Each structure stands twice: as structure tokens, then as C-alpha cells.
Amino acid sequence: MAPGTAPHVLYVAWGFPPCRGGGVYRALATVNGLAAKGFRVTVLTATRETFIKFTGADTSLEALVDPRVEVVRVPFSWPHLEMDVRQWSPLRAFMPRVWRRARLRLDVLDFPEKSYGPWKKPLLEAADRIHAADPVDMVVASANPNVDFAVADHLHRTARVPYVMDYRDAWMLDVFDGGLLHEEGSRVSKLEKRFIGNASEIWFVNEPIRVWHQKRYPEAADRMHVVANGYDPDLAPSSQPHSPDPGAPLRFGYIGTVSGKVPLAEFAAGWSLARSRSEALAGATAEIWGYLGYYGSPSQDLVDLIEDHADDGVVYRGPLPKGQVKDVYSTFDATLLILGAGLYVTSGKVFEYTAAALPIVSVHSPENAAKDVLQGYPLWFPVTDLEPETVARALEEAAEAARSASPEVRAACAEFSRRYSRELQLDPRLDAIAGRLGWQPPLVDSEVTA
Template sequence: MISPKRPHLLYVAWGFPPSRGAGVYRALATANAFVDAGWKVTVLTATREVFEYQTGTDTDLELKVDPRLNIVRAPFSWVRGEPDLAKWSRTRIASNLLWSYARAKSDRLAFPEPVYGGWKKALLKETDRIHSADPVDLVIGTANPNVDFVPGWHLHKTAGVPYVMDYRDTWHLNVYTDTFVGSRFSRSARLEKKLLASAAEVWFVNAPIRDWHAQSYAPGSERFRVVANAFDPEFAQAFAGISKPERSDASGLVFGYLGTIYGPMPLRESLEGWRIARTRSKLVRNSRFEIHGRLGHYAEPDPTILALLKEYADDGVSYEGPVSKTAVADKYKGFDALMLILGRSKYVTSGKVFEYAASGLPIASLHHPETACTTILDGHQDWFPVPDLSPESIAETILKTAQRAGDMTPADYARNQAWADHLSRDKQLQPRISHLTELVAEASHG
């Protein structure tokens, strides 16, 4: 008896392990989840050298890649900081400024997106090769960059293959100013409209972003879905039965931040609030505030952010550097409480809020109340949001969080972890995988 053919998913993600970008965790979890559901999965991503030379790598994260995944790496040429001068053309050597201008124009002609637009050609070449060798049943592109949507659109037009657009970020919505980026009649806006109208499904990380797109691009909006970033079930399992870290009476507590620091985040206000709190509490004065993660989006820490953190080094603030995804759970278990620092936006949820919730630890939310993660954490019994972003209000919130952190019991952690169960990745992905499996099955029998 011949077993039925497994449906073939082409999953397009510019950032995939060993990339250490924020979106890599969603991409990795999604690809692995489809394999677990019985799909054959081909991942189309960028070459390792791009991450090694430009954005930094997390080689330990590759241990999480399911060996059943077929990884295809399309060459990607990133102009920024090309380390090998032997790869420079004579034209570029003669005038790097003119060459860069011409390259930027060429990239945008290929696809209306700066930096990444030129990748379209390599993507389509690999897409056609993959589909010719083993016909693709579904394409999922996760963005940004938005050029990741091109293979799905291409196979839909040429072979009738359904595609899913997974918006890890937004294309034309500025999530901090709530404005449309560029003109609504621009080439990129018109292209986005076409793509959204023909997609089998469109995924957004939260309801406010989905609703904005449904209002801006009504055709096809009934297929818009919320697929939150969430946390991985095995991540939550690492916290089962945790208790407070052992510390001496004089050592105080350890407050932790784990994530990327970038953009309009109230970092200085948070640090100033921490400094004020230390003057009002012996417990906080004896405590430490450790910051783990990346400072900016590139391999080297952003010097401006690094300088700001050093201003508060005498206040028990330390920058500890990036953390491998495989070591994140252990880092959380070394904290007594968590600091959640985010930029103000009703559209910003952040991926780390789900991991914060899964840990069961007390959380000090040092972000504006209208930020989207407020709705995620509403109901968490050891969550302490600020009423505003003044250093004084932040200090009071830190003091409340510190007092609670000192009283936490194993039962308190377990209660918080049980509450967070609805935020797990499988709760978000499984309904979509089930629906898409049925969609592909119906198409194959049609």
C-alpha cells in the first residue's frame, strides 16, 4: 500500500538559524511545527555568511533546527560593510558612493524595498528550482524583509499554489506614529494590496495590527488572522517547579531585562527610575539590574546605548551581552524579577512578553500603558504596570515589584505559569496548520 504524499511547504525567511535576529524564533518554531504535523518543509533563507559578517550569529540555535527540514540558502549580497575588498568591482573601487547609489536604485527596481529588493532574483531562481524538483503545495513568507513574500506570489501566479503572508513586522504601518509609510499610491503600497487580496491567509502578531490592515486593505481581509508570537512549550517546561534563587540577606535581588534594545524605548527613564528606587529601599539598593541581549540590530553593540548603560554602572546596572536562545531559560531562572521596557505603541506586542509570562516571575512593565502588550499581560497576578513614563512613577513600580519578588513562593510561580499557558506557541499555530492542511488536501482532490 502506497502512503499518501506529504504536502510540501516552501517556507521563506530571510533570517533563519544561525541568524540571531528577533524574527528567527518565530520562523524556526513555525517551520518545525509544520514538520511535526507531517509536512515536508523546505526553508528558503539567506547564506550563513550574511549573518556571520553583518548581523551576528547564534550557532547554538541551529541545534533547535529539526533535521527533517531541507535548508536552501539563496545568495544575498548586502552592500553594508562588505568585508572582502576582493569582491568589489572596479566601478565600486573607483567610486563607492556612485556604486552604492546605483546599487540602491537597482535593488528598488527589482522589488520596492531598500537593501533587500535585490534578493528577488536569487529567490525566484531557487523557488523555480525547488518547485520543479518537488512541486510545492503551499508557500509561507515571513517578513520582514517584505521580499520574502515574492516566492509565494510568484508560484501563485505561475502554478496556482496558495500562499500565506506572515507579518512578523509591518510594511506600510509605522507602529510608533500610527501613520501610513509613504504614499498609498506608491508602487510598494499597490503591490502590498495585490498580495493581500490573493493570499490564502495573512497572519499578524496582534489584533490592532490586523485591524489596521483590514481597514487599509479591505479586499481579502476576511482571511486575515492573528497568530501571536507566543512562547515554545519546551521553554515553559524549563520553569516547572522553580523557586526563588538562593541569595544572602545582603545580596538583594537580581532584576533582569532580556531582549534587543533599539528605537524609541524609554531606556533612560527606566534607568533613572531604577536610580531613584535605590535611594528609597535598602532591598533595591543591594540589588542588581542586568541587561542581556543585543544593543541595536547589528553585530556590534550600538555605542550610544552602550554609553547610556555605562552612565548607570555605579547604580548596579550592567550589560551582560547577547544570550543564545538555548540558554535563555537558564538566564530567566537566575532573576528574581523582570523589567519589560518597550517603545510606546498600541501596535507593539514584542516577542519577549510571552517568555516573560511563561517564566512565572514578577514583571515590572516600564512602558506606556497603551502599548499592545498591556492586553497580553492583563490578568497576570504579579504584573506591575506603570501609570506613565516619568522616572518617579517607574521608581514606584520597581519598588512594588521588588517587594513582591522578595515574597514569591513556588506556588506563586506555578500559578503564574498556569495562567500563561494560553500564550504558548502550539495554541497559536495548530489551528492554522490544521486549516492549511485541509486547504491543501481539498486542492489536491479537486
Template sequence: MTGTPRSADHRPHLLYVAWGYPPSRGSGVYRAWATANAFARNGWRVTVLTAPRETFTMSTGADLTLEQQVDPSIRIVRVPFNAPAFANDVTAWSRWRAETPELWIWAHQRRNLRDFPEKNYGSWRPALEAAARRVHAEDPVDLTIGTANPNVDFLPGYVLYREHGVPYVMDNRDAWQLDIYSGNRLSPKGGAVDRWERRLIAGAHRVWFVNRPIRDWHVEQYPEFAEKMDVVENGYDVAPVMPPREGSLPKASIVFGYIGTISGAVPLKEIVDGWALARGRSPLVAASKLELFGHLNHTGVPHENVVAVMPRFAEHGISYGGPLLRDEVNRKYGDFDALLLTFGAGKYITGGKVYEYAATGLPIVSVHDPMNETSRTLAEYPGWRGVRSMSADDVSDAFIEVAERAAVQSEEERVAAREWARRFERERQLLPWVTRLADEVASLPVKERSK
């Protein structure tokens, strides 16, 4: 490879690119954090390209406890990033932006899309590519992994491949051209986004997707690249430590818990309607509670759909406890008897919480589109019950059935459920790929690795 001679440390060097990396508190940060850590623990030197800490601490929100769990061997390079959506300090605004914000944002977006066709993130391209080139010049890179969204995270891998033959992996946590809720295309065939995605996939060594429906959709769009497309599911990072069940069974009341972002896509009205109906039908549910924890929407500003329903919480035994830090999450699971799993409709969705929920061993009620990919994932999980439809009657039936299971669940049953869920340990998901990529990179002919 080109670049200066590498150090005496002969381990392969991974360049990992993630705009959202600790201390980000975004939902996708856990996959980025865990993937970089997995490579660092399994024989790789890892350099991470990410956004400045201030992007998260001053704008989107931060989880400093997760930042403390980054493998100390990882080198973090924070690349300057500036976008209107994340610049909330009005004292730093120019006079032009302060006096005519709509015009200023319009002009900025035009410049942004000129660099790369991705709103809010496209202007990051020059700084990101320059950082990748510097890293490679200082210490030659053997493999690049970019995780998206944003999709601009794929460009360092593409640039190092084009200029130096460094293989790269595209890790799609979401989809660029597919609306995972509606199943519709988000950009026209032959447009700028379509051309860029085809170009990136064509050059990639591997392309990862979090579930099979999303992979299958991309295979339909790019059948000539099907062999390089893989499913690398999410998983849980640390199994919650669940206290042993105490007291006599059945329990007279239980606590349902939800931990996750409460976005506008969450069917909160259907949940409240079904829960309220269940309380009228079941003395057990009437004596029970539903506790919700998490950020209100991805930006921290609650969606109008959520605001409209929250006034009904108190009368129906529902409480909202706010967001939890990463090190608080596992402890909170110990306060629940059953879990509520919910997110927006769409067969392409597999929420990241699915795997962590299963690791608790608690009964789970799924209140979401029955065609969701999660229904396949948890179909054989002991104690899982999905709704047959999103009607109040069917949501009520599901709540009642899971409440009755939770009331009589023994410690042995909970342990058995946790053991079933071990297949979703993040290390089990990632380790085969860490090993495979190390072998594949090492076996590439020199002419392919160093153009």
C-alpha cells in the same frame, strides 16, 4: 499541479520563505524557526528558502545553537544574496565601491528598487523567484508561507500562485507601510509599495499579523480583504526551567533581569532614572541589582541613546552582560527574581519576549508606553505591573511594587503563574493553523490548486 511527479512521500509540501533563518540571531528568527519546525513535526514536508549562512556569520551575527535545533527533516535551500548593508568584507569590494562608496551605494540602491521596492532586499527578488520555481519543478509545492520582514519573502508565494495556483500565506511579523512606533504611514497611498502590498494581499490565501492593532490597521486599508486577515500571536518555544525558590521569605535583595535587544528605541534613560529614584526610596531596591543582557542594537553597534546612558550603570547597581546564545537564555532566567520588560513606544508593538517572560512565572515590571499592546496581553498575568506613565516617579513606583512582590513570591505562586502562561506556548498558537491549512489546502478544487 504542474511539476514532476512527487516522491513516494505523500505528505503535503510546504515552501517556507524566511530571509532571517538560523543561524541568524535576529529577533524575528524565532518565529521562523518555530513555524517551520511546527509544520515539519505535524505531517508536512518542509523546504526553506533563506539567505546564505555567511550573511549572518560574517555580517549580522549568528547563533549556531539555534541552528542545531532546526528539525532535521527540513530541507534548507540557501539563495545567493548580496546587499551593501551586509557586505562587510572590504577585501571583496570593487575598486569603484572602495574609492567612491556613496556613489556606489546610490547606484546599487537604484538597481535594487527597480527589482522590488524594498531597500537592501529588493535585488534578492530574481534569485528568490528562480529558487522557488526550481523547488516546485523538482517537488510540487502545496502551500507557500513567507514571513516578513523583509517583504521580498512574499514573492515566491506570489509567483507560485500566479504560475501554478499554489496558495500562499503572508506572515507579517512587522508591518510594511505602518510605523509601529509612531502609527504613521511609511509610504504614500498609490505608490509602488502600496500597489505591491495590495497585489500581494489580494492573491493571498491568508494574511497573518502578530497582534490585533496591526491587523485592524490593515483592515482599515484593505477592508475588502478583512476575512482573510488573522491574528497569529507569537509565543514561547521552550519554557525556562526555573529552579525552586530556596531560603526564607521575604528576600532582603532581589535581581531584576532583562534579556533582549537593547536598541535605540528602548527607553533606557527613563529606566535608569526610575531605577535610581526607586533605590533612593526603597531599601529593598537599593540592595538589589538590575542585569541587562542582549545585543546592542540590531546591527551590533550601540545607538547613541544607549551609549549616553551606560556610564551611569555602575553607580546605580546596573550591569550589562552582553548577548546570550539561545541555549544560554533559559538558564539565565533561573538567576533572576523579577524581570524588566521594555521596548519602544507604540500601541502596535508586542515584543516577542513577552511570552517567554510569562513562561518563567516571575514577577514582571513593564517599562514602556502604557498603551502598548503588551499591556492587554499581560493584564491578567499574576505579578505583572505596568507603568502608569514614563515619568521617573511612575517608573520608580512600578519597580518598587514588583520588587516587593518578588521578595515574597512563593514557589506555589510561581508555579501558578507558569501554568497561566501555558496559553502562550508556541505550539498552541501554531498547531490550530497547521491543521487548518492542511484541511484547506486539501479541499481546494484541482482547478484552483493547479492552473
């Protein structure tokens, strides 16, 4: 780094705008936070077409990227999801099982990660070009996919560039059941040990995941930090306390991707029971906003499940651009936090839910790490199990609270949420990067006038 020149940070993330996945908001906030502190930032990510074609895209997010950030896009191939038969090889067309086995072997040849492994080579080539043109001072790599970490490892081994690993999930740890996703002694276990051993910092989204990794890699424990997801104030719902119209049916809402891990069926059973007997829930609706499954096409099983409960007011509203989230939250009287089970699962949406300052019904296992975020939230209605009666009671209590909660209680909810603003989570670690590189971020306008 030349004297007086801002450090050059290379940020590696497969999921970056217009990706619509949950982790994209963390990536966007990190990149914009680095740019705001005066770093020169280059993002290495997949092409726009990757998301538009395979996963669905939220193009409104592209306008939120700081204009000082340079975005370098590397083509990404996803053969398993290619549905255009004109692009299929004869082997895939006529011998699909043989093709799938061969494809899996090819996927993990360069890097042990199904579907993403072949991306390693073009990623490293792009990183080398970037570093040759403008030497990189720090790499921040955000997984998953974990192939993103390969760039950090490569530049560290070839050019001694320090790096930060930002885990949004985990690689060896199954965050749902606490077991291992890969065998001890596997390529993944060896790579993760090397990556963590050489990292300047390792970030995790919650304390349980950090503690698990600290026990596994004690020599790196002091370099592991919790950077909770938080919510983005500019995009988060308003926390202005309000009460529903006494004569209008209540609107409960869920915003987020519904995966197979989400107990939507258990919620629907409890909802139908509660709505059949609760006066407060008369005519109420449960709105599901977001993608049904991880890909662009909705999961038919989830579509069928929602349609089966349509007579009880369960309705699917479809994907929601991030720029419209705030407006949709303002139409809700209560929110539905429906999450997969797991001691290590938090979910980014829990922070946004607190910002809405509405009753929150937690339809998830009591062991889920989201409970740690919501402890002390005045209008939190958790379940002790996922039986229909238990879920129904929580919904009924939330409905009564939506009708009767005082302005003081609603204001306390808004105050509670302020601790989870995303910049409060990120800033200490971004400042630590600046300190490591000997960079003094320029004063922003608010600091100059303070």
C-alpha cells in the same frame, strides 16, 4: 500532489537559524510544526555567512531544526554593511555619497525594499528550481523582509500555488506611531494590495495589527488571523515558583535585542532613583542580555548609556544563545519588559517573560499592545508614563513583590502563562493549511496512546 503523498510546503524566511533575530523563533516553530504534521518542508533562506558576518548568529539554533526539513540557502549581499575595504569599488572608496545614492537606486530596482530588493531575483530562481524538482503545494512566506512575499506571489502567478503571508510586523503600517511607512499609490501599496488580495491566509502577531489591515483591506478581512508569537516550551524558562534568598541582593533582568526604539535611558533614570531610596533594591542589579542594536557590533550610544549607570548596578552581559536562556532566567528575581512605544507593538519576549512566572516590570508606553497580553498577570507592574518617578515606583513595587509574593500567587503566574505556549497559537492555522490541501496529518505518539 500525488495521491497518498504528503503536501510539499515551501517556507520562505530571510531570518532562519543561525539568524539570531527575534523572528527566527517563530520561523523555527512554524517549520518544525509543519514537519511534525507530516508535511514535506523546504525552507528558502539566506546563507549562514549572512548572519555570522553581518548580524551576529546563534549557531545553537541549527540543531533545533527538524531533520526532515530541507534547507536551501540563497546567497545574500549586503553592500551597506560590507566593512572589508578590499571588497569596495573605487566609487565607494573615493565618492561615498555618490555610491550610496546609486546603491539605493539599485536596491529598489527589482523590489521596493532597501537592502533586500536585489535578493528577489536569486530567490525567485531558487524557488523555480525547487518547484521544478518537486512541485510546491503551498508557500508560507514570513516577513520581514517583505521580499520574502515575492516568492509566494511569483509561484501563485506562474503555477497557481496558494500561499500564506505571515507578517511579524507590517509593511505599510508604522507599528510605532500608527502612520504609513509608504505613500498611498506607491509601489509598496500596490504590491501589498495584490499580495493580500491573492493570499489564502494572512497572519498577524496581534489583534490591533489585524484590525488595522482588516479596515484597509475589507475584502480580505475573513482571511486574516492572529497568530501570537507565544513561547517555546522546550526553550522557555522554568515556571517553578521560587523566592529569592532573603539576604541576597535582587537580580532584575532584560533579555532581548535593545534597539534605538527601546526606552533604555528612561528605564535607567528610574532605576537609579529607585535603587537610591528603596531598601528592597539595596545592592540590586539590572542585567541587560542580548544585542545592543540590530547588527553584530554593539551600538556605542547604548554601551555608553549602560556604562554611565554602572555604579547603580546596571550591567551589560552580552548576547545570549537561545539554549542558555532558560538557565539565565532562573537567576532572575524579576524581569524587565522594556519596549518601544506603539499601539501595534507586542514583542515576542512578553510571552517568554510570563513563562518565567516572576514579577514583570513593564517599562513602555501604556498604549503598547503588550498590555493586552499581560492583563490579569498577578505580578505585573506597568507604568503609566516613562517619567523617572513613575518607573521607580513600579520597580520598587516589583522588588517588594519579589521578596514577599506567596507561593499561591507565583503558581497563578505559572498557570496564566500556559495559554501562551506557541503550539496553541500555531496549531489551528497549521491544521487549516492541512484542511485546505486535503491532508490528514498522521497521528503522533501521544494521540495513539491517548
